[in-house]
Amino acid sequence: MAKSAEELTWKDLEIGAIMTEPGSASQYQTGSWRTERPIIDLDKCTKCGLCYVFCPDMAIKVDDEGYPETDLFYCKGCGICVVECPKQAITMLEEEG
Amino acid sequence: MKEKRIGMEVSQAIAIATKLADVDVISAYPITPQTHIVEGVAELVADGELDADCIPVESEHSAMSACLGSSAVGARTFTATAGQGLELMHEVLYVASSMRLPLVMAVANRALSAPISIWGDHSDVMAVRDTGWIQIFAVNGQETFDNVLCAFRIGEDHRVLLPVMVHLDGFHLTHMIEPIFIPEQSEVDRFLPPYQYPLPLDPDKPVSMGGMGAPNIYFETKRAQAEVLTAAKEVILEAWKEFGDIFGRHYSPVEGYHREGAKVLLLTMGSFSETAMTAIDALRDEGKEVGLIMLRLWRPFPFKEFRQAVKGADVLIVLDRALSFGGPGGPVCSEVRSALFNEDKKPKVIGFVGGLGGRAVSPDGFKEIINRGIEVAHKGSEQEFEVFGVRE
Numbered sequence: 001m002a003k004s005a006e007e008l009t010w011k012d013l014e015i016g017a018i019m020t021e022p023g024s025a026s027q028y029q030t031g032s033w034r035t036e037r038p039i040i041d042l043d044k045c046t047k048c049g050l051c052y053v054f055c056p057d058m059a060i061k062v063d064d065e066g067y068p069e070t071d072l073f074y075c076k077g078c079g080i081c082v083v084e085c086p087k088q089a090i091t092m093l094e095e096e097g
Numbered sequence: 098m099k100e101k102r103i104g105m106e107v108s109q110a111i112a113i114a115t116k117l118a119d120v121d122v123i124s125a126y127p128i129t130p131q132t133h134i135v136e137g138v139a140e141l142v143a144d145g146e147l148d149a150d151c152i153p154v155e156s157e158h159s160a161m162s163a164c165l166g167s168s169a170v171g172a173r174t175f176t177a178t179a180g181q182g183l184e185l186m187h188e189v190l191y192v193a194s195s196m197r198l199p200l201v202m203a204v205a206n207r208a209l210s211a212p213i214s215i216w217g218d219h220s221d222v223m224a225v226r227d228t229g230w231i232q233i234f235a236v237n238g239q240e241t242f243d244n245v246l247c248a249f250r251i252g253e254d255h256r257v258l259l260p261v262m263v264h265l266d267g268f269h270l271t272h273m274i275e276p277i278f279i280p281e282q283s284e285v286d287r288f289l290p291p292y293q294y295p296l297p298l299d300p301d302k303p304v305s306m307g308g309m310g311a312p313n314i315y316f317e318t319k320r321a322q323a324e325v326l327t328a329a330k331e332v333i334l335e336a337w338k339e340f341g342d343i344f345g346r347h348y349s350p351v352e353g354y355h356r357e358g359a360k361v362l363l364l365t366m367g368s369f370s371e372t373a374m375t376a377i378d379a380l381r382d383e384g385k386e387v388g389l390i391m392l393r394l395w396r397p398f399p400f401k402e403f404r405q406a407v408k409g410a411d412v413l414i415v416l417d418r419a420l421s422f423g424g425p426g427g428p429v430c431s432e433v434r435s436a437l438f439n440e441d442k443k444p445k446v447i448g449f450v451g452g453l454g455g456r457a458v459s460p461d462g463f464k465e466i467i468n469r470g471i472e473v474a475h476k477g478s479e480q481e482f483e484v485f486g487v488r489e
Contacts, residue, residue: 005313010320015258016197017318018296019305028311 030057034077036092038070044089051081051090100278100344107238107270110277111177111203112137114245116147117285120175121292122167124152124160128182129215130267131205135177157182161189168198168260169306171297173249176200179267180207180214183221187228193260194229195322196306199252199292200260202230203245206367206418207267208454216455217267219366219418222395223428229322231261231329232395234366236352238275240393241265243346246289250336253292257329264395266368268455280344288343330397350399351406352391355381359388362410362444363467366392366429369416369458376463387467392429400436407437413444414470416485418452426450426482445474451485458486 003012014020040051047066059075060068068081082090105113111134115123123142125135141147152167154160157178168174178186183204193200207221208214222232231251235241241263248261265271296304310318330350341347354370355377356362365373370391380387390406392399407413417427425431430448437443447470452458458466466485473483 005311008314008317010317010324013317013321015296016195016306017308017310017314017321018196019308020296022303022305024305024308 029073030076031059031071031073034072034075034095036077036079036094037072037075038077038079038081038090039093040068040070041089041091042067044087046087048086050084050086054080054084056080100280100284102276102278104274104276106133107241107265107273107275107277108133108205109137110238110242110275110279111245111265112141113279114242115149115175116141117280117282118173118175118246118249118289120147120149121172122150122152122164122174123176124154124163124167124174125176125178126154126157126160126182128157128179128207130207130217130271131177131179131182131203133271134203134205138175157185158189161186161193164200164202165189165193165196165198166298168193168200169196169294169298171292171294173253173292174198174200175202177203177205179205180209180221183225184209187225190225190228190230190260192307194326195318197258197322197325198260199249199258199294201245201248201252202260202262203241204262204264205267205271206264214454215267217269217418218453218455219264219429220420220453222262222264223419223421225262226396226428229259229326230396231257231259231326231333232264233261234264234391234393234395235270236368236370236391236393238265238270238273238277239346240348241270242277242279243340243344243348246285247333247336247340247348249292250289250340251329251333254332254336255295257325257332258294259326259329264367269368278344278346284343288340327397330394330399333394333397348393349402350392350394351402352393353406354389354391356388356390356406358386359410360386361388361412361414361467361471362407363387363389363463363470364392364413364415364429364433365389366395367418369418369452372458372460373416373463375460376467379460380464380467398432398436403433403436404440407444408442410444412447412471412474413437414447414449414467416449416451416458416466418450420450420453430482447473448482449485450482456486462486 415430
Protein backbone atom coordinates (compact mmCIF):
# COMPACT_ATOMS: atom_id res chain seq x y z
CA MET A 1 0.00 0.00 0.00
CA ALA A 2 1.56 3.22 -1.11
CA LYS A 3 -0.49 5.43 1.19
CA SER A 4 -1.54 4.76 4.76
CA ALA A 5 -5.29 4.53 5.46
CA GLU A 6 -5.20 8.07 6.87
CA GLU A 7 -3.80 9.44 3.62
CA LEU A 8 -6.26 7.72 1.27
CA THR A 9 -9.01 9.85 -0.23
CA TRP A 10 -12.25 8.30 -1.53
CA LYS A 11 -10.82 8.51 -5.04
CA ASP A 12 -7.89 6.27 -4.10
CA LEU A 13 -10.03 3.32 -3.05
CA GLU A 14 -10.44 0.19 -5.14
CA ILE A 15 -14.00 -0.56 -6.26
CA GLY A 16 -16.03 -1.66 -3.25
CA ALA A 17 -12.95 -1.03 -1.06
CA ILE A 18 -11.62 -4.40 -2.23
CA MET A 19 -8.26 -5.24 -0.68
CA THR A 20 -5.79 -6.46 -3.27
CA GLU A 21 -2.96 -6.93 -0.80
CA PRO A 22 -3.28 -10.11 1.29
CA GLY A 23 -2.79 -10.03 5.05
CA SER A 24 -3.38 -6.30 5.39
CA ALA A 25 -4.99 -6.82 8.81
CA SER A 26 -1.44 -7.26 10.17
CA GLN A 27 -0.90 -3.54 9.58
CA TYR A 28 -3.63 -2.68 12.04
CA GLN A 29 -2.26 -1.64 15.41
CA THR A 30 -4.81 -3.16 17.76
CA GLY A 31 -2.37 -2.34 20.58
CA SER A 32 -3.68 1.23 20.42
CA TRP A 33 -6.90 0.05 22.14
CA ARG A 34 -4.97 -1.01 25.26
CA THR A 35 -5.47 0.63 28.65
CA GLU A 36 -3.37 -1.88 30.61
CA ARG A 37 -0.31 -3.85 29.56
CA PRO A 38 0.77 -7.30 30.79
CA ILE A 39 4.05 -7.49 32.71
CA ILE A 40 5.61 -10.97 32.88
CA ASP A 41 7.76 -11.92 35.88
CA LEU A 42 10.25 -14.29 34.27
CA ASP A 43 11.44 -15.50 37.72
CA LYS A 44 8.01 -17.05 38.28
CA CYS A 45 7.51 -18.27 34.68
CA THR A 46 7.87 -22.03 34.05
CA LYS A 47 7.68 -21.67 30.24
CA CYS A 48 4.47 -23.75 30.20
CA GLY A 49 3.20 -21.76 27.18
CA LEU A 50 -0.41 -21.41 28.36
CA CYS A 51 -0.35 -17.61 27.91
CA TYR A 52 0.81 -18.14 24.31
CA VAL A 53 -2.00 -20.65 23.73
CA PHE A 54 -4.77 -18.52 25.26
CA CYS A 55 -3.83 -15.12 23.83
CA PRO A 56 -6.73 -14.36 21.41
CA ASP A 57 -4.58 -12.04 19.30
CA MET A 58 -1.39 -14.10 19.05
CA ALA A 59 0.27 -11.15 20.73
CA ILE A 60 2.48 -13.38 22.87
CA LYS A 61 5.58 -14.72 21.20
CA VAL A 62 8.08 -17.23 22.58
CA ASP A 63 11.74 -16.24 22.63
CA ASP A 64 14.77 -18.44 21.91
CA GLU A 65 14.91 -19.63 25.52
CA GLY A 66 11.21 -20.48 25.57
CA TYR A 67 10.07 -17.45 27.60
CA PRO A 68 6.97 -15.50 26.58
CA GLU A 69 7.23 -11.97 25.16
CA THR A 70 4.31 -9.64 24.54
CA ASP A 71 3.97 -7.91 21.18
CA LEU A 72 2.61 -4.54 22.22
CA PHE A 73 1.73 -3.58 18.60
CA TYR A 74 -1.13 -6.10 18.76
CA CYS A 75 -1.76 -6.69 22.52
CA LYS A 76 -5.18 -5.19 23.40
CA GLY A 77 -4.56 -5.65 27.12
CA CYS A 78 -7.47 -8.02 27.65
CA GLY A 79 -5.76 -9.76 30.57
CA ILE A 80 -6.69 -13.30 29.61
CA CYS A 81 -3.01 -14.29 30.03
CA VAL A 82 -3.14 -13.03 33.64
CA VAL A 83 -6.14 -15.26 34.39
CA GLU A 84 -4.68 -18.32 32.64
CA CYS A 85 -1.13 -18.19 34.05
CA PRO A 86 -0.93 -21.06 36.61
CA LYS A 87 1.99 -19.37 38.41
CA GLN A 88 0.50 -15.86 38.67
CA ALA A 89 3.55 -14.61 36.82
CA ILE A 90 1.66 -11.96 34.84
CA THR A 91 0.20 -8.72 36.18
CA MET A 92 -1.46 -5.81 34.43
CA LEU A 93 0.06 -2.34 34.59
CA GLU A 94 -2.06 0.68 33.74
CA GLU A 95 -0.91 2.56 30.66
CA GLU A 96 -0.07 6.19 31.22
CA GLY A 97 -1.65 9.04 29.26
CA MET B 98 -35.10 -5.93 -36.29
CA LYS B 99 -36.63 -9.41 -36.14
CA GLU B 100 -38.68 -9.35 -33.00
CA LYS B 101 -41.54 -11.70 -32.32
CA ARG B 102 -44.47 -10.43 -30.29
CA ILE B 103 -45.78 -13.18 -28.05
CA GLY B 104 -48.60 -13.14 -25.52
CA MET B 105 -47.33 -14.32 -22.16
CA GLU B 106 -47.41 -13.68 -18.45
CA VAL B 107 -45.01 -10.89 -17.51
CA SER B 108 -43.25 -13.17 -15.00
CA GLN B 109 -42.54 -15.58 -17.85
CA ALA B 110 -41.16 -12.73 -19.95
CA ILE B 111 -38.72 -11.92 -17.12
CA ALA B 112 -37.56 -15.55 -17.15
CA ILE B 113 -36.99 -15.30 -20.90
CA ALA B 114 -35.04 -12.09 -20.38
CA THR B 115 -32.68 -13.93 -17.99
CA LYS B 116 -32.23 -16.62 -20.63
CA LEU B 117 -31.44 -14.08 -23.34
CA ALA B 118 -29.03 -12.41 -20.91
CA ASP B 119 -27.43 -15.84 -20.45
CA VAL B 120 -27.49 -15.58 -16.66
CA ASP B 121 -25.02 -17.88 -14.86
CA VAL B 122 -26.50 -18.10 -11.36
CA ILE B 123 -29.98 -17.66 -9.93
CA SER B 124 -30.58 -17.83 -6.22
CA ALA B 125 -34.05 -16.99 -4.98
CA TYR B 126 -36.67 -17.97 -2.46
CA PRO B 127 -40.24 -18.19 -3.76
CA ILE B 128 -42.70 -15.65 -2.40
CA THR B 129 -46.02 -14.45 -3.80
CA PRO B 130 -46.36 -12.60 -6.17
CA GLN B 131 -42.80 -13.21 -7.40
CA THR B 132 -43.13 -17.03 -7.55
CA HIS B 133 -43.82 -17.35 -11.28
CA ILE B 134 -40.58 -15.55 -12.09
CA VAL B 135 -38.49 -18.05 -10.13
CA GLU B 136 -40.52 -20.98 -11.43
CA GLY B 137 -40.03 -19.77 -14.98
CA VAL B 138 -36.27 -19.44 -14.60
CA ALA B 139 -35.98 -22.83 -12.82
CA GLU B 140 -37.93 -24.45 -15.65
CA LEU B 141 -35.63 -23.00 -18.31
CA VAL B 142 -32.63 -24.35 -16.40
CA ALA B 143 -34.26 -27.76 -15.85
CA ASP B 144 -35.16 -28.00 -19.54
CA GLY B 145 -31.58 -27.23 -20.52
CA GLU B 146 -32.56 -24.01 -22.28
CA LEU B 147 -30.53 -21.88 -19.89
CA ASP B 148 -27.11 -23.09 -18.79
CA ALA B 149 -27.14 -21.73 -15.24
CA ASP B 150 -26.98 -22.88 -11.63
CA CYS B 151 -30.08 -22.50 -9.50
CA ILE B 152 -29.09 -22.29 -5.84
CA PRO B 153 -32.05 -23.23 -3.65
CA VAL B 154 -31.93 -21.50 -0.28
CA GLU B 155 -33.94 -21.44 2.94
CA SER B 156 -34.65 -17.70 3.05
CA GLU B 157 -34.30 -14.44 1.18
CA HIS B 158 -31.44 -13.45 3.46
CA SER B 159 -29.56 -16.49 2.17
CA ALA B 160 -30.69 -15.86 -1.42
CA MET B 161 -29.13 -12.42 -1.44
CA SER B 162 -26.02 -13.73 0.33
CA ALA B 163 -25.60 -16.47 -2.29
CA CYS B 164 -26.00 -13.83 -5.01
CA LEU B 165 -23.18 -11.76 -3.47
CA GLY B 166 -20.84 -14.73 -3.72
CA SER B 167 -21.72 -15.64 -7.27
CA SER B 168 -21.54 -12.05 -8.51
CA ALA B 169 -18.16 -11.66 -6.78
CA VAL B 170 -16.59 -14.55 -8.70
CA GLY B 171 -17.73 -12.95 -11.94
CA ALA B 172 -20.94 -14.89 -12.60
CA ARG B 173 -23.92 -13.02 -14.06
CA THR B 174 -26.45 -13.26 -11.23
CA PHE B 175 -30.19 -12.82 -11.01
CA THR B 176 -32.73 -13.02 -8.22
CA ALA B 177 -36.28 -11.93 -7.53
CA THR B 178 -38.36 -11.26 -4.45
CA ALA B 179 -41.32 -9.34 -3.04
CA GLY B 180 -42.64 -7.70 0.12
CA GLN B 181 -41.50 -9.48 3.27
CA GLY B 182 -38.80 -11.24 1.27
CA LEU B 183 -37.24 -7.93 0.32
CA GLU B 184 -37.30 -6.84 3.97
CA LEU B 185 -35.63 -10.08 5.07
CA MET B 186 -32.85 -9.32 2.57
CA HIS B 187 -32.49 -5.81 3.91
CA GLU B 188 -29.04 -5.87 5.53
CA VAL B 189 -27.53 -7.87 2.68
CA LEU B 190 -28.81 -5.34 0.12
CA TYR B 191 -26.41 -2.77 1.56
CA VAL B 192 -23.55 -5.25 1.25
CA ALA B 193 -24.29 -5.87 -2.44
CA SER B 194 -24.12 -2.18 -3.30
CA SER B 195 -21.20 -1.39 -0.97
CA MET B 196 -19.18 -4.25 -2.45
CA ARG B 197 -20.18 -2.99 -5.92
CA LEU B 198 -21.67 -6.28 -7.13
CA PRO B 199 -23.85 -5.80 -10.22
CA LEU B 200 -26.50 -8.45 -9.67
CA VAL B 201 -30.02 -7.88 -10.92
CA MET B 202 -33.20 -8.35 -8.93
CA ALA B 203 -36.81 -8.19 -10.07
CA VAL B 204 -39.02 -6.98 -7.23
CA ALA B 205 -42.70 -7.86 -7.47
CA ASN B 206 -43.86 -4.93 -5.36
CA ARG B 207 -46.02 -6.07 -2.46
CA ALA B 208 -47.50 -4.59 0.71
CA LEU B 209 -45.96 -5.33 4.11
CA SER B 210 -47.49 -7.17 7.07
CA ALA B 211 -49.46 -6.82 9.31
CA PRO B 212 -52.16 -7.70 8.45
CA ILE B 213 -50.74 -10.16 5.94
CA SER B 214 -51.19 -8.89 2.41
CA ILE B 215 -49.86 -10.60 -0.67
CA TRP B 216 -51.17 -7.75 -2.84
CA GLY B 217 -49.35 -4.86 -4.35
CA ASP B 218 -48.14 -1.49 -3.19
CA HIS B 219 -44.76 0.20 -2.82
CA SER B 220 -44.16 -0.19 0.93
CA ASP B 221 -41.47 -2.82 0.31
CA VAL B 222 -39.55 -0.63 -2.15
CA MET B 223 -39.63 2.48 -0.04
CA ALA B 224 -38.16 0.64 2.93
CA VAL B 225 -35.08 -0.22 0.83
CA ARG B 226 -34.80 3.20 -0.78
CA ASP B 227 -31.42 4.02 0.73
CA THR B 228 -29.69 0.68 0.20
CA GLY B 229 -27.55 2.07 -2.63
CA TRP B 230 -29.12 0.08 -5.48
CA ILE B 231 -30.09 1.47 -8.85
CA GLN B 232 -33.90 1.28 -8.91
CA ILE B 233 -36.05 1.34 -12.03
CA PHE B 234 -39.86 1.20 -12.11
CA ALA B 235 -41.73 -0.50 -14.95
CA VAL B 236 -45.14 0.64 -16.17
CA ASN B 237 -45.98 -2.53 -18.12
CA GLY B 238 -44.65 -5.96 -19.04
CA GLN B 239 -42.63 -4.82 -22.03
CA GLU B 240 -40.85 -2.22 -19.91
CA THR B 241 -40.14 -4.87 -17.31
CA PHE B 242 -38.66 -7.23 -19.88
CA ASP B 243 -36.61 -4.48 -21.52
CA ASN B 244 -35.33 -3.11 -18.26
CA VAL B 245 -34.19 -6.50 -16.98
CA LEU B 246 -31.91 -6.61 -20.04
CA CYS B 247 -30.89 -2.98 -19.48
CA ALA B 248 -30.25 -3.68 -15.79
CA PHE B 249 -27.46 -6.13 -16.58
CA ARG B 250 -25.96 -3.76 -19.11
CA ILE B 251 -26.08 -0.78 -16.71
CA GLY B 252 -25.02 -2.54 -13.51
CA GLU B 253 -22.12 -4.43 -15.11
CA ASP B 254 -20.67 -1.37 -16.83
CA HIS B 255 -17.26 -0.79 -15.26
CA ARG B 256 -18.12 2.85 -14.63
CA VAL B 257 -21.05 1.64 -12.49
CA LEU B 258 -20.68 -1.84 -10.96
CA LEU B 259 -23.78 -1.58 -8.82
CA PRO B 260 -26.75 -3.88 -8.23
CA VAL B 261 -30.03 -3.01 -9.93
CA MET B 262 -33.64 -3.53 -8.87
CA VAL B 263 -36.33 -3.66 -11.53
CA HIS B 264 -39.65 -2.93 -9.85
CA LEU B 265 -42.90 -4.31 -11.21
CA ASP B 266 -46.22 -4.22 -9.42
CA GLY B 267 -47.19 -7.49 -7.78
CA PHE B 268 -50.17 -9.13 -9.58
CA HIS B 269 -50.95 -6.00 -11.62
CA LEU B 270 -47.86 -6.83 -13.67
CA THR B 271 -46.43 -10.15 -12.48
CA HIS B 272 -49.65 -12.03 -13.29
CA MET B 273 -50.70 -9.96 -16.29
CA ILE B 274 -50.74 -11.60 -19.71
CA GLU B 275 -49.44 -9.14 -22.24
CA PRO B 276 -48.11 -9.32 -25.81
CA ILE B 277 -44.37 -8.82 -25.47
CA PHE B 278 -41.73 -8.25 -28.14
CA ILE B 279 -39.03 -10.87 -27.65
CA PRO B 280 -35.82 -9.98 -29.51
CA GLU B 281 -33.44 -12.34 -31.26
CA GLN B 282 -30.49 -13.66 -29.26
CA SER B 283 -28.03 -12.04 -31.67
CA GLU B 284 -29.55 -8.61 -31.03
CA VAL B 285 -29.42 -9.06 -27.27
CA ASP B 286 -25.77 -10.11 -27.59
CA ARG B 287 -25.08 -6.92 -29.52
CA PHE B 288 -26.56 -4.88 -26.67
CA LEU B 289 -25.26 -6.85 -23.71
CA PRO B 290 -21.56 -7.80 -23.62
CA PRO B 291 -20.40 -10.66 -21.35
CA TYR B 292 -20.00 -9.85 -17.65
CA GLN B 293 -16.44 -9.25 -16.55
CA TYR B 294 -15.83 -8.20 -12.98
CA PRO B 295 -12.53 -6.30 -12.78
CA LEU B 296 -11.40 -7.73 -9.43
CA PRO B 297 -13.18 -11.06 -8.98
CA LEU B 298 -12.61 -13.62 -6.25
CA ASP B 299 -9.94 -15.75 -7.89
CA PRO B 300 -7.63 -18.25 -6.14
CA ASP B 301 -4.83 -17.35 -8.55
CA LYS B 302 -5.06 -13.67 -7.69
CA PRO B 303 -6.59 -13.42 -4.22
CA VAL B 304 -8.43 -10.33 -3.02
CA SER B 305 -10.43 -9.61 0.14
CA MET B 306 -13.96 -8.23 -0.16
CA GLY B 307 -16.12 -6.78 2.58
CA GLY B 308 -13.33 -6.08 5.03
CA MET B 309 -13.56 -3.94 8.14
CA GLY B 310 -13.76 -0.20 7.71
CA ALA B 311 -12.50 1.52 10.83
CA PRO B 312 -13.39 5.19 11.44
CA ASN B 313 -10.23 6.19 9.55
CA ILE B 314 -11.58 4.84 6.21
CA TYR B 315 -15.33 3.99 6.42
CA PHE B 316 -16.53 7.46 5.46
CA GLU B 317 -14.29 7.50 2.36
CA THR B 318 -15.87 4.23 1.18
CA LYS B 319 -19.37 5.72 1.55
CA ARG B 320 -18.35 8.91 -0.26
CA ALA B 321 -17.08 6.80 -3.16
CA GLN B 322 -20.32 4.79 -3.20
CA ALA B 323 -22.53 7.88 -3.20
CA GLU B 324 -20.53 9.36 -6.04
CA VAL B 325 -20.76 6.29 -8.24
CA LEU B 326 -24.53 5.89 -7.79
CA THR B 327 -25.13 9.51 -8.75
CA ALA B 328 -22.75 9.26 -11.70
CA ALA B 329 -24.50 6.07 -12.86
CA LYS B 330 -27.28 8.21 -14.35
CA GLU B 331 -25.16 9.08 -17.37
CA VAL B 332 -24.50 5.38 -18.04
CA ILE B 333 -28.20 4.61 -17.61
CA LEU B 334 -29.06 7.27 -20.20
CA GLU B 335 -26.42 5.88 -22.52
CA ALA B 336 -27.70 2.29 -22.15
CA TRP B 337 -31.31 3.37 -22.75
CA LYS B 338 -30.22 5.35 -25.81
CA GLU B 339 -28.44 2.35 -27.29
CA PHE B 340 -31.35 0.08 -26.37
CA GLY B 341 -33.64 2.44 -28.27
CA ASP B 342 -31.32 2.47 -31.26
CA ILE B 343 -31.27 -1.34 -31.45
CA PHE B 344 -34.79 -2.27 -30.36
CA GLY B 345 -36.78 0.85 -31.14
CA ARG B 346 -38.19 1.29 -27.65
CA HIS B 347 -36.97 4.43 -25.92
CA TYR B 348 -36.73 4.98 -22.19
CA SER B 349 -36.02 8.04 -20.11
CA PRO B 350 -35.79 8.71 -16.36
CA VAL B 351 -39.02 10.74 -16.36
CA GLU B 352 -41.71 10.08 -18.93
CA GLY B 353 -44.44 12.54 -19.84
CA TYR B 354 -47.96 12.00 -21.12
CA HIS B 355 -49.85 15.09 -22.36
CA ARG B 356 -47.33 17.09 -20.39
CA GLU B 357 -47.11 19.90 -22.93
CA GLY B 358 -48.88 23.00 -21.71
CA ALA B 359 -50.30 21.19 -18.69
CA LYS B 360 -50.96 23.45 -15.72
CA VAL B 361 -51.77 20.48 -13.52
CA LEU B 362 -49.55 17.42 -13.44
CA LEU B 363 -50.06 14.06 -11.81
CA LEU B 364 -47.02 11.98 -10.86
CA THR B 365 -47.20 8.19 -10.65
CA MET B 366 -44.83 5.25 -10.57
CA GLY B 367 -45.32 1.73 -11.88
CA SER B 368 -48.38 0.11 -13.42
CA PHE B 369 -50.90 2.64 -12.07
CA SER B 370 -49.52 5.04 -14.65
CA GLU B 371 -51.42 3.39 -17.49
CA THR B 372 -54.71 3.68 -15.60
CA ALA B 373 -53.88 7.31 -14.89
CA MET B 374 -53.42 7.90 -18.65
CA THR B 375 -57.06 6.96 -19.20
CA ALA B 376 -58.08 9.57 -16.63
CA ILE B 377 -55.84 12.19 -18.26
CA ASP B 378 -57.43 11.45 -21.64
CA ALA B 379 -60.91 11.91 -20.16
CA LEU B 380 -59.98 15.18 -18.44
CA ARG B 381 -58.30 16.47 -21.61
CA ASP B 382 -61.58 15.72 -23.43
CA GLU B 383 -63.30 17.89 -20.85
CA GLY B 384 -60.87 20.65 -21.81
CA LYS B 385 -58.73 20.54 -18.66
CA GLU B 386 -55.01 21.26 -19.04
CA VAL B 387 -53.79 18.21 -17.18
CA GLY B 388 -50.88 15.92 -17.86
CA LEU B 389 -49.04 12.98 -16.37
CA ILE B 390 -45.44 12.37 -15.50
CA MET B 391 -44.16 8.91 -14.68
CA LEU B 392 -41.03 8.51 -12.62
CA ARG B 393 -39.13 5.55 -14.05
CA LEU B 394 -35.73 6.06 -12.43
CA TRP B 395 -36.08 6.17 -8.66
CA ARG B 396 -32.40 5.77 -7.77
CA PRO B 397 -30.31 7.65 -8.70
CA PHE B 398 -33.05 10.30 -8.50
CA PRO B 399 -33.12 12.21 -11.81
CA PHE B 400 -33.21 15.74 -10.36
CA LYS B 401 -32.47 17.55 -13.62
CA GLU B 402 -34.97 15.61 -15.74
CA PHE B 403 -37.61 15.83 -13.04
CA ARG B 404 -37.30 19.62 -12.64
CA GLN B 405 -37.43 19.96 -16.41
CA ALA B 406 -40.55 17.76 -16.60
CA VAL B 407 -42.57 19.86 -14.14
CA LYS B 408 -41.57 23.23 -15.63
CA GLY B 409 -44.53 25.42 -16.33
CA ALA B 410 -46.95 23.50 -14.12
CA ASP B 411 -48.82 25.25 -11.30
CA VAL B 412 -49.89 22.14 -9.45
CA LEU B 413 -48.13 18.80 -9.06
CA ILE B 414 -50.19 15.99 -7.56
CA VAL B 415 -48.17 13.01 -6.35
CA LEU B 416 -49.71 9.60 -5.72
CA ASP B 417 -47.73 7.50 -3.30
CA ARG B 418 -48.48 3.82 -2.79
CA ALA B 419 -46.63 3.74 0.51
CA LEU B 420 -47.08 5.59 3.77
CA SER B 421 -44.42 7.13 5.97
CA PHE B 422 -46.17 6.70 9.32
CA GLY B 423 -46.10 9.83 11.42
CA GLY B 424 -44.33 11.64 8.62
CA PRO B 425 -45.26 13.81 5.68
CA GLY B 426 -47.35 11.15 3.89
CA GLY B 427 -45.71 9.41 0.97
CA PRO B 428 -41.97 9.01 0.44
CA VAL B 429 -42.11 9.97 -3.24
CA CYS B 430 -43.95 13.18 -2.45
CA SER B 431 -41.35 14.09 0.19
CA GLU B 432 -38.59 13.57 -2.29
CA VAL B 433 -40.28 15.53 -5.04
CA ARG B 434 -41.03 18.43 -2.71
CA SER B 435 -37.45 18.50 -1.58
CA ALA B 436 -36.20 18.43 -5.19
CA LEU B 437 -38.28 21.54 -5.92
CA PHE B 438 -37.94 23.46 -2.66
CA ASN B 439 -35.04 25.70 -3.69
CA GLU B 440 -36.41 26.41 -7.17
CA ASP B 441 -37.62 29.95 -7.79
CA LYS B 442 -40.60 28.92 -9.87
CA LYS B 443 -42.21 25.68 -8.82
CA PRO B 444 -45.61 24.03 -8.74
CA LYS B 445 -47.56 23.59 -5.55
CA VAL B 446 -47.03 19.96 -4.52
CA ILE B 447 -50.06 18.04 -3.22
CA GLY B 448 -49.45 14.57 -1.83
CA PHE B 449 -51.90 11.68 -1.98
CA VAL B 450 -51.53 8.22 -0.50
CA GLY B 451 -53.63 5.54 -2.17
CA GLY B 452 -53.72 2.04 -3.55
CA LEU B 453 -52.30 0.36 -0.45
CA GLY B 454 -52.37 -3.42 -0.13
CA GLY B 455 -53.68 -4.04 -3.64
CA ARG B 456 -56.54 -1.56 -3.51
CA ALA B 457 -57.22 -0.44 -7.05
CA VAL B 458 -57.48 3.15 -8.21
CA SER B 459 -59.77 3.32 -11.23
CA PRO B 460 -59.65 5.93 -14.01
CA ASP B 461 -62.55 7.67 -12.23
CA GLY B 462 -60.51 7.47 -9.04
CA PHE B 463 -57.64 9.27 -10.72
CA LYS B 464 -60.06 11.93 -11.93
CA GLU B 465 -61.20 12.39 -8.34
CA ILE B 466 -57.59 12.61 -7.14
CA ILE B 467 -56.75 15.24 -9.73
CA ASN B 468 -59.89 17.30 -9.05
CA ARG B 469 -59.39 17.11 -5.30
CA GLY B 470 -55.69 17.96 -5.76
CA ILE B 471 -56.58 21.11 -7.68
CA GLU B 472 -59.09 22.06 -4.97
CA VAL B 473 -56.51 21.59 -2.20
CA ALA B 474 -53.93 23.56 -4.18
CA HIS B 475 -56.31 26.52 -4.36
CA LYS B 476 -58.07 26.36 -1.00
CA GLY B 477 -55.40 24.73 1.15
CA SER B 478 -55.91 21.93 3.63
CA GLU B 479 -55.48 21.24 7.33
CA GLN B 480 -53.82 17.93 6.51
CA GLU B 481 -50.21 17.31 5.50
CA PHE B 482 -51.41 14.91 2.82
CA GLU B 483 -54.60 13.47 1.33
CA VAL B 484 -55.68 9.85 1.61
CA PHE B 485 -57.57 8.38 -1.31
CA GLY B 486 -59.82 5.35 -1.48
CA VAL B 487 -60.19 4.43 2.19
CA ARG B 488 -63.57 4.11 3.96
CA GLU B 489 -63.89 6.93 6.49
